[in-house]
Amino acid sequence: MREVVxxxxxxxxxxxxxxxxxxxxxxxxxxxxxxxxxxxxEKFLVGRTAEDAPQITSRICGVCPWxxxxxxTKALDDLFKVEPPLAxxxxxxxxxxxxxxxxxALHFFVLGGPDFIVxxxxxxxxxxxxxxxxxxxxxxxxxVIITRKKLRYLEQLIGGxxxxxxxxxxxxxxxxxxxxDWKICFDTSKEGIEFAKFAYKALKDIVLSNDxxxxxxxxxxxxxxxYYMGLVDDNNNVNFYDGKIxxxxxxxxxxxxxxxxxxxxxxxxxxxxxxxxxxxxxxGVGWKGFVDGKESGIYSVxxxxxxxxxxxxxxxxxxxxxxxxxxxxxxxxxxSTLAFHWARVIEMVYAAERMMELIENPEIRxxxxxxxxxxxxxxxxxxxxxxxxxxxxHYETDERGIIKRANLIVATQNNSARMVLxxxxxxxxxxxxxxxxxxxxxxVEMAFRAYDPCHACATHSLPGSMPLIVRIYDSDDNLIKEIxxx
Amino acid sequence: MPKAKVAFYWCASCGGCxxxxxxxxxxxxxxxxxxxxxxxxxxxxxxxxxxxxxxxxSIDVAIINGGIRMSEHEEMVKLLRRKSKLVVAYGSxxxxxxxxxxxxxxxxxxxxxYAYEEAPTVNNPEGRRPEVRASxxxxxxxxxxxxxxxxxxxxxxxxxxxxxxxxxTPEITWEAISSILSGKLPPKGHVFGSDRxxxxxxxxxxxxxxxxxxxxxxxxxxxxxxxxxCYLTQGVLCMGPVTRGGCKALCIKGNMPCTGCFGPVDGVSxxxxxxxxFFSSIINIDDENTFRKLVEELGVDPLGWxxxxxxxxxxxxxxxxxx
Ligand code: SF4
Ligand code: SF4
Ligand code: SF4
Numbered sequence: 001m002r003e004v005v006x007x008x009x010x011x012x013x014x015x016x017x018x019x020x021x022x023x024x025x026x027x028x029x030x031x032x033x034x035x036x037x038x039x040x041x042e043k044f045l046v047g048r049t050a051e052d053a054p055q056i057t058s059r060i061c062g063v064c065p066w067x068x069x070x071x072x073t074k075a076l077d078d079l080f081k082v083e084p085p086l087a088x089x090x091x092x093x094x095x096x097x098x099x100x101x102x103x104x105a106l107h108f109f110v111l112g113g114p115d116f117i118v119x120x121x122x123x124x125x126x127x128x129x130x131x132x133x134x135x136x137x138x139x140x141x142x143x144v145i146i147t148r149k150k151l152r153y154l155e156q157l158i159g160g161x162x163x164x165x166x167x168x169x170x171x172x173x174x175x176x177x178x179x180x181d182w183k184i185c186f187d188t189s190k191e192g193i194e195f196a197k198f199a200y201k202a203l204k205d206i207v208l209s210n211d212x213x214x215x216x217x218x219x220x221x222x223x224x225x226x227y228y229m230g231l232v233d234d235n236n237n238v239n240f241y242d243g244k245i246x247x248x249x250x251x252x253x254x255x256x257x258x259x260x261x262x263x264x265x266x267x268x269x270x271x272x273x274x275x276x277x278x279x280x281x282x283x284g285v286g287w288k289g290f291v292d293g294k295e296s297g298i299y300s301v302x303x304x305x306x307x308x309x310x311x312x313x314x315x316x317x318x319x320x321x322x323x324x325x326x327x328x329x330x331x332x333x334x335x336s337t338l339a340f341h342w343a344r345v346i347e348m349v350y351a352a353e354r355m356m357e358l359i360e361n362p363e364i365r366x367x368x369x370x371x372x373x374x375x376x377x378x379x380x381x382x383x384x385x386x387x388x389x390x391x392x393x394h395y396e397t398d399e400r401g402i403i404k405r406a407n408l409i410v411a412t413q414n415n416s417a418r419m420v421l422x423x424x425x426x427x428x429x430x431x432x433x434x435x436x437x438x439x440x441x442x443x444v445e446m447a448f449r450a451y452d453p454c455h456a457c458a459t460h461s462l463p464g465s466m467p468l469i470v471r472i473y474d475s476d477d478n479l480i481k482e483i484x485x486x
Numbered sequence: 487m488p489k490a491k492v493a494f495y496w497c498a499s500c501g502g503c504x505x506x507x508x509x510x511x512x513x514x515x516x517x518x519x520x521x522x523x524x525x526x527x528x529x530x531x532x533x534x535x536x537x538x539x540x541x542x543x544s545i546d547v548a549i550i551n552g553g554i555r556m557s558e559h560e561e562m563v564k565l566l567r568r569k570s571k572l573v574v575a576y577g578s579x580x581x582x583x584x585x586x587x588x589x590x591x592x593x594x595x596x597x598x599x600y601a602y603e604e605a606p607t608v609n610n611p612e613g614r615r616p617e618v619r620a621s622x623x624x625x626x627x628x629x630x631x632x633x634x635x636x637x638x639x640x641x642x643x644x645x646x647x648x649x650x651x652x653x654x655t656p657e658i659t660w661e662a663i664s665s666i667l668s669g670k671l672p673p674k675g676h677v678f679g680s681d682r683x684x685x686x687x688x689x690x691x692x693x694x695x696x697x698x699x700x701x702x703x704x705x706x707x708x709x710x711x712x713x714x715x716c717y718l719t720q721g722v723l724c725m726g727p728v729t730r731g732g733c734k735a736l737c738i739k740g741n742m743p744c745t746g747c748f749g750p751v752d753g754v755s756x757x758x759x760x761x762x763x764f765f766s767s768i769i770n771i772d773d774e775n776t777f778r779k780l781v782e783e784l785g786v787d788p789l790g791w792x793x794x795x796x797x798x799x800x801x802x803x804x805x806x807x808x809x
Binding site (some may be wrong): 019023029030032034039041042043044046047048049050051052055056059060061062063065076080144149152156159160161162163164165166167169170171174175183261264267269270272273274275276278280287344370372373394398400401402405407409427 | 618
């Protein structure tokens with residue numbers, strides 16, 4: 001063993017482990033991303049009362065509890081065959097966009113963004129919030145923290161608890177928006193738009209105006225031609241809360257568009273013995289192993305995939321940014337993994353604009369927010385776009401609404417096969433002749449960090465200690481370097 | 487006087503407990519004033535090796551969240567116990583197992599079988615499962631193994647204090663941290679929060695009658711709750727009477743009943759049994775058939791209703807594994 005380097009990480013949600021094997025020339029023979037956990041939510045949902053699912057499943061992940069809460073709530077509408085009143089849907093979508101804005105901001109400024117804002121090979125002590133403070137100033141960070149606090153306060157006003165809300169019920173929401181709460185929501189929405197614009201300006205000033213970064217984003221090391229999936233509205237625009245699932249092929253042509261109720265016709269999962277995560281793929285193409293291209297059923301979700309799978313954004317400012325994005329990057333679809341960050345900021349603008357649209361609509365203040373279920377429950381399937389991609393909850397119950405079977409297709413899981421590809425390719429492209437340093441390894445990590453992965457969700461498991469372990473073996477299987485971040 | 491040393495650590499956590507700590511927001515600055523944080527994986531770069539190098543007993547307080555699900559968790563909390571003067575269980579997972587401990591009612595085998603073979607989307611005719619040792623394209627790989635059950639922290643190491651909630655509120659978190667740091671130590675085993683039931687701080691308490699008697703029970707989705715009337719009087723189970731106060735009735739302000747995340751009040755060891763006996767005592771049905779019908783029609787879920795956060799404390803379900 002030549003050396004052991006230990007180096008913790010704080011910019012990934014959930015466990016991840018990368019193993020890199022070198023050949024005799026010190027070049028990469030294989031790099032593998034493993035996910036080492038499982039919790040079993042699908043199993044212990046069995047026997048629970050269905051209306052409890054939105055609260056139980058939010059405990060899958062405390063980082064995106066709202067996504068699980070909302071997917072479960074929508075599955076309950078379907079299960080009990082009850083349409084919520086318009087105001088209830090609007091309150092849900094409003095709260096959901098608040099959450100998307102807050103969560104994307106966290107990734108942009110704290111988890112993934114430092115790679116760009118501070119620099120991909122900057123010293124590791126700097127590639128975090130500390131570096132951001134140095135680079136952008138304490139005021140900027142204060143703005144992020146204060147805005148986050150305000151957005152989270154809205155979540156509490158609407159959802160009771162911030163982290164594990166109690167808002168969602170089949171056929172509506174637990175409580176209407178009071179006049180005082182409405183005012184706070186309105187004011188914060190205004191600030192949200194300014195905040196999203198500010199994030200976009202930071203992206204533009206720091207990343208897009210730097211040719212080296214743009215080149216890095218476009219480079220082959222971070223490119224994969226796969227299918228893309230996302231929810232779209234009637235005009236094929238991005239929607240986080242509702243719509244049809246649309247899939248485009250690697251050339252950007254519509255491959256499928258379906259109601260989530262039919263997801264079993266389109267999505268299947270592959271199991272490998274070396275990781276706890278299940279790999280989703282398109283049933284219509286099939287599992288062809290860890291390869292990209294049109295012949296492989298591997299697809300991608302989350303911000304870039306959502307933009308690729310749609311024709312535009314439904315709000316004006318975000319749509320302008322959408323057009324600019326494809327213009328600068330040279331057309332659709334964009335296959336550059338690092339462009340996820342850019343797409344994420346465009347989505348922040350959309351989320352803020354959408355909050356404003358909803359809160360300005362007088363209908364959201366209606367007190368009619370519940371329709372009681374009257375039908376017998378049997379099967380319920382719901383979908384939302386989590387920050388990290390398409391999220392599907394599927395419950396089957398007896399006639400009393402006791403869960404008999406549950407299936408969860410969780411956002412990060414949809415990206416899990418593409419992430420394995422990304423880590424392998426980045427490692428192969430960046431590690432040459434045995435030369436490895438922290439900067440290079442960070443650039444390998446950037447290949448998965450761009451997805452904003454949450455392995456806690458992917459395995460319905462636990463973020464636990466969130467370590468990233470990189471073990472590098474030479475061709476004789478000697479461990480030559482271990483980087484642990486735990 | 488040297489600053490106190492504080493460690494934060496997470497085991498089988500959803501990350502919500504960290505969010506609650508980050509939600510301390512401006513109080514975080516006060517914390518950094520008063521103490522050196524020597525471990526905090528969510529926000530800082532210290533690691534296990536750093537902790538190993540510290541002398542035993544040199545950390546003043548270790549605040550640990552999440553249940554114990556993997557062998558690494560066990561090792562890490564034992565290490566932290568050795569290094570720390572005080573250990574605090576933070577959040578209902580560390581306190582009582584939390585919601586992930588509902589898995590204890592199922593065998594490990596059945597959890598694996600469902601996840602990797604039976605789930606409707608899984609296509610795995612070869613019956614592959616994750617293995618502790620496996621290889622991929624010629625590379626040998628290891629995966630950590632799963633413990634048989636999820637255990638609360640005090641089943642693995644001695645715990646001095648508890649901060650309840652799923653997650654705890656930033657207010658209680660701050661109250662506990664500042665009381666420990668100022669040396670105003672409560673008696674060992676103390677659970678922060680209120681020492682009375684949630685009902686005492688519930689805004690609907692005025693409408694709660696002295697004696698409650700339920701002729702029937704309604705599930706939350708079957709009724710539009712009146713936000714101005716105690717939920718029990720509306721026939722909906724609310725865990726308020728058997729749950730420690732301290733959250734300021736967050737769920738109730740969200741117009742939903744309490745589900746019990748703050749755990750039992752002082753003197754009660756198992757919240758699930760207490761809840762069951764409380765609700766049995768207020769159900770006003772003395773005819774067996776009526777009672778049976780109610781239970782059957784309602785689809786009573788005693789684990790989910792009464793022991794949602796505390797099943798990790800109940801050892802009765804673990805027998806299943808041993809058989
Ligand atoms: S107590 Fe609740 S918030 Fe904390 S880790 Fe457990 S599930 Fe998450
Ligand atoms: S039973 Fe529930 S609603 Fe009624 S007073 Fe107690 S906490 Fe409040
Ligand atoms: S009302 Fe009950 S379930 Fe809700 S936060 Fe308070 S103690 Fe926890």
